[in-house]
Amino acid sequence: MSAVEWSNLFARRVSRARVSAIREIFKLTQVPGIISFAGGMPAPETFPADALRAAAGRLLQDGGERALQYSTTEGFVPLRSFIAAQLSRQGIPATESNILITTGSQQGMDLISKVFLDPGDRVVVERPTFSAALQVFTSYQATCAGADTDEQGVIVSRLEAAIGAGAKFMYIQPNFQNPAGITLALDRRRQLVALAERRGVPIVEDDPYRELRYSGEDLPSLMALDVQQRPATSAGDSLGGSRVIRLGTFSKTLAPGLRLGWIAAAHPVISQLVIAKQAADLHTSIFDQMLAHEVVKDGFLETHVPYLQQTYRLRRDAMLAAAPRCFPQGVRWTEPQGGFFVWVTLPGNLDAAALLEQAVRAGIAYVPGVTFFAEDGRPPLPNTMRLNFSFCAPAVIEEGIQRLGRVVAQGLEEQE
């Protein structure tokens, strides 16, 4: 059977799916000697391998029957309770019944899309926004509309404009956003929650980096602000009434290879997500769930997260210190308070995508910013790029920014 014959059988939505540009660039940057700011990977030397090894030994020592058998779609109850307790300390009165364990946050986005999106539905996103989110939403044939951001995060009046006649939900990363590294200011968080209420549009709050703050003070999540303004909870559902669906992950605090994420939401949403997940993969690896729980249950994160913050703070600081020394005049960049990414804007109309080939030849890689814009009729900003600082050691970051500075300078010269 030929490729053409197969493609005649594929669903209509398949023609709209596209391979993530980032993952294709990943391949390009596997060349030895290249310093890659293109990925979004945690520092592997921070992975808690010893704690996981000890936990695996304990879980499997008496047969491991529970850790290896089929399990429930909702997820391992003690892990769900752990997450609910964590949320409660953050002002979100969740119980275990508000939590669904997912195969990474990516699956969280996919399940939410499956439950909410019909072809032609509108999703409102930030401009720029997380490219994998765009990929998921468009794979369900939704249209995405972007709302402008600045250093204070997304501009709420632009979100309202993007909602237009209506939208299924708004997708927001409030903290150290991927790709721009920006954090939504407190007053905007309040405005955003009020907007959701006024227009009846739920918020999907994707918050993978929350624990990884290196400076500034924790801000209340959109879900916390939303539930605080509501009257006493409806019977048995402590998030009943909330318009926010919150996504979290262990990919940044433990290890991404385990694929452990979660969704917190009111019961009517969790119920539908469970049905969708049952069809999607029955349940997330119960072995990995129990492993993570075994590691975190006795306060491990209370020392591990500060260690991660310290590690990544040094890397962020290395990048932010090198930038003004190495970048030509006119280059601007964000100063993230946490997370993994800095967003760079080049002067004038210098095209970051066109510059990438030269950059790779000079031994430095990044992701061109155009990847992070919804196809909503407005042009993306071609003079932008995303730089990752979590993966490389500080000295490597310094060297990488030097290389990138030279490439940009040369690009500017050639342009003149």
Next chain:
Amino acid sequence: MSAVEWSNLFARRVSRARVSAIREIFKLTQVPGIISFAGGMPAPETFPADALRAAAGRLLQDGGERALQYSTTEGFVPLRSFIAAQLSRQGIPATESNILITTGSQQGMDLISKVFLDPGDRVVVERPTFSAALQVFTSYQATCAGADTDEQGVIVSRLEAAIGAGAKFMYIQPNFQNPAGITLALDRRRQLVALAERRGVPIVEDDPYRELRYSGEDLPSLMALDVQQRPATSAGDSLGGSRVIRLGTFSKTLAPGLRLGWIAAAHPVISQLVIAKQAADLHTSIFDQMLAHEVVKDGFLETHVPYLQQTYRLRRDAMLAAAPRCFPQGVRWTEPQGGFFVWVTLPGNLDAAALLEQAVRAGIAYVPGVTFFAEDGRPPLPNTMRLNFSFCAPAVIEEGIQRLGRVVAQGLEEQE
């Protein structure tokens, strides 16, 4: 936000999704003292916990960087090569590039549905068929049409009739089918592959139980028969030309809790599935993939599979030995050569679903057969039930069939 407000936002397909009846019955049967033939779980005492513990120790001893980091969507290359080599020994000349690792076979069905199914598309299934497959296909708003089966498996002329004006694919479990325990005879396999070719309809061959054969001889898979009849393979794709998409799993040979399955197919299909999987969950737990590979790579299955066969053979034999002693006259049942299930047909119009409550009160549970029929306008067979024999020890199976025999006898008396 109320449940009604939420449901107004759900996608149209959500209204068609239904909770798997089997999983709801699972909950019912967790009552202590009940013997459950309702599940489909492997015997947990067979899980290779020691081998997995040793493997986990090795993987994590020097930082486990690879096992814990983000990885490729396609899956761990050595595990894909292992599966390809296994297929090659079964007459399928696959290479690693024909294999995609999935988060259990369930995800395989979901991804195939996402790639192929538009609303209103037709999928041809067996009658009865695996209920979770029906659930996935209908969640993509496909319609399923059932083709009758007998002790030799699905009747190929009925499949052709069910295709009608066209179908996106046929979904077939060739070996020890769930739920009926039947195996597709060799001549029918050949006819089925010829039918696929003649009508241009691909076959999705789901074969989770292949290794678990307790009597009779291995038969070539549909994919093996399909590739054998084709001319030399197309450039670089050793399954190029094949109309069969094959699903396999480690859930039955290692442990289901790890959620490790795979799809084998020609490159054009694998490429689309990879795009779909990237959006679905980025990749399957690389830790679990490496763990499974570490256990199986040096011939472990060559002793473990015979041990599983011996364990389950005793359980099947216990059920088949008890049935003629305990069941009233007129009850019929299949005699599976492998797998996990026996299919029982009650006399006349005795309704297995209606009998379930009495059965649970008598301390025995099963799945009513109606769960396993496509909603294609033809009535399901209400006098059928699926019995699982993999989970309980032989003595418990004997006791369970005694209880079930009494319940059926009483049901027949009450009917008179």
